[in-house]
Amino acid sequence: MLTSPELFASASPTQPALGSGWGASNVSSRIFIDCGALRHNAAVFRAMVGEGCRLGAVVKADAYGHGLAHVLPALHPAVDALYVIAPGDAVRIRAWESTYHRPPLPLLVLGVLDAQEAVELARVGSAAVVGDEGWRTWLGPLRAAGLRLSVHVHIDTGLGREGFLPEDVPDALAGIADASDVLNVVGVLTHFADTEDVTEQTYARRQLARFREGEASLRALVGDRPLERHTAASAPSMVLPESRLDVVRVGISIYGLWPSRETRISARLVKGELPELRPVLSWRVRSQHIKDLPAGSYVGYGCTHRCRDRTRVAVLPVGYHDGYPRALSNRAHVLVEGRRCPVLGRVMMNHLIVDVTGVPGQPEQVEATLLGRCGGEELSADDLAGWAGTINYEIVARLPAHLPRITVSES
Numbered sequence: 001m002l003t004s005p006e007l008f009a010s011a012s013p014t015q016p017a018l019g020s021g022w023g024a025s026n027v028s029s030r031i032f033i034d035c036g037a038l039r040h041n042a043a044v045f046r047a048m049v050g051e052g053c054r055l056g057a058v059v060k061a062d063a064y065g066h067g068l069a070h071v072l073p074a075l076h077p078a079v080d081a082l083y084v085i086a087p088g089d090a091v092r093i094r095a096w097e098s099t100y101h102r103p104p105l106p107l108l109v110l111g112v113l114d115a116q117e118a119v120e121l122a123r124v125g126s127a128a129v130v131g132d133e134g135w136r137t138w139l140g141p142l143r144a145a146g147l148r149l150s151v152h153v154h155i156d157t158g159l160g161r162e163g164f165l166p167e168d169v170p171d172a173l174a175g176i177a178d179a180s181d182v183l184n185v186v187g188v189l190t191h192f193a194d195t196e197d198v199t200e201q202t203y204a205r206r207q208l209a210r211f212r213e214g215e216a217s218l219r220a221l222v223g224d225r226p227l228e229r230h231t232a233a234s235a236p237s238m239v240l241p242e243s244r245l246d247v248v249r250v251g252i253s254i255y256g257l258w259p260s261r262e263t264r265i266s267a268r269l270v271k272g273e274l275p276e277l278r279p280v281l282s283w284r285v286r287s288q289h290i291k292d293l294p295a296g297s298y299v300g301y302g303c304t305h306r307c308r309d310r311t312r313v314a315v316l317p318v319g320y321h322d323g324y325p326r327a328l329s330n331r332a333h334v335l336v337e338g339r340r341c342p343v344l345g346r347v348m349m350n351h352l353i354v355d356v357t358g359v360p361g362q363p364e365q366v367e368a369t370l371l372g373r374c375g376g377e378e379l380s381a382d383d384l385a386g387w388a389g390t391i392n393y394e395i396v397a398r399l400p401a402h403l404p405r406i407t408v409s410e411s
């Protein structure tokens with residue numbers, strides 16, 4: 001039911017030009033990626049970490065749900081390194097670079113690998129993390145392929161996830177120096193456990209001390225050579241300057257989102273002012289149907305909402321299959337023409353029903369902003385996360401690949 005395409009073309013100036021974004025299909029929500037905001041956030045981090053430290057961006061989980069292919073054009077030229085979890089993503093990035101004639105950036109696969117993947121990464125010139133004993137199985141296949149893989153050693157300093165405990169380094173990595181024909185140890189890293197949920201960094205400082213122990217043990221094994229040292233994700237990059245070392249691995253905040261409320265408070269204390277991060281992602285959907293329901297009508301599965309008065313509802317073709325959390329049932333708002341419109345009843349697999357009674361002019365179709373700015377209003381990933389009882393990371397990272405993503409430049 002496409003009633004009025006001009007409606008969307010003449011959206012408010014704070015919204016991207018939708019004429020190009022919506023295309024023929026009217027039955028799907030759209031994610032808009034603001035590459036200007038990405039560039040801005042990268043510049044904020046570059047200024048913050050200064051000249052002595054490189055800026056790396058984490059693009060795991062399809063760039064935190066933003067879409068790897070959609071962030072690379074703006075992000076790739078703005079950073080010094082990229083980090084992924086899945087080896088396939090490193091291969092995709094190399095293919096993208098070659099297609100668009102971009103110089104290859106240093107890439108590091110943070111996740112676990114089998115021997116075949118290790119060979120593939122060596123082939124495309126990506127580095128890998130050695131974080132468990134599996135590295136020994138890589139040696140034969142790398143030798144057979146005549147390839148050498150650059151590796152960073154992960155030290156588990158208190159997260160309990162990947163990596164070697166500092167005291168286990170000598171045994172777990174014994175012999176790695178003799179494998180230097182196929183493994184080139186070029187870096188050492190760790191990952192913090194408790195930088196986001198606190199406003200003091202006692203545990204992180206303990207982790208840094210453990211990191212130095214692990215680094216010393218590693219140096220004893222591999223001899224005198226330059227090792228790139230890195231520990232800081234978004235929050236520690238901002239709130240714990242001594243964690244920045246040679247390169248920072250900025251994930252969530254490159255996309256303009258704060259790791260937590262506590263990080264925001266601490267960042268203001270550390271820097272004296274609040275760094276301005278700009279959210280990169282907006283999410284919009286056109287209504288599939290609008291109708292008036294008489295007073296007393298129920299809305300949605302379970303009849304959890306009952307209309308007190310006559311209510312004009314818009315049915316939106318988006319649901320939990322599309323990453324809109326069911327936990328937002330009867331809690332969230334969407335924005336229509338700069339007004340907050342409550343979600344009525346339960347979020348369904350492919351549908352959402354909102355109250356558009358207050359939208360003037362009784363339009364036959366509306367565009368709803370599920371996440372992002374609309375007029376003078378904004379719904380942030382933090383708002384959705386708060387209503388859904390989760391964190392902004394989960395809201396964006398679970399936006400599925402099937403949603404069309406459109407690159408725009410607003411900021």
Ligand SMILES: *Cc1c(COP(=O)(O)O)cnc(C)c1O
Nearest residue numbers: 058110191233234249250251252
């Ligand atoms: C995800 C991740 C990061 C980035 O974390 P953010 O909090 O999103 O900045 C950095 N390092 C490692 C090892 C990670 O897994």
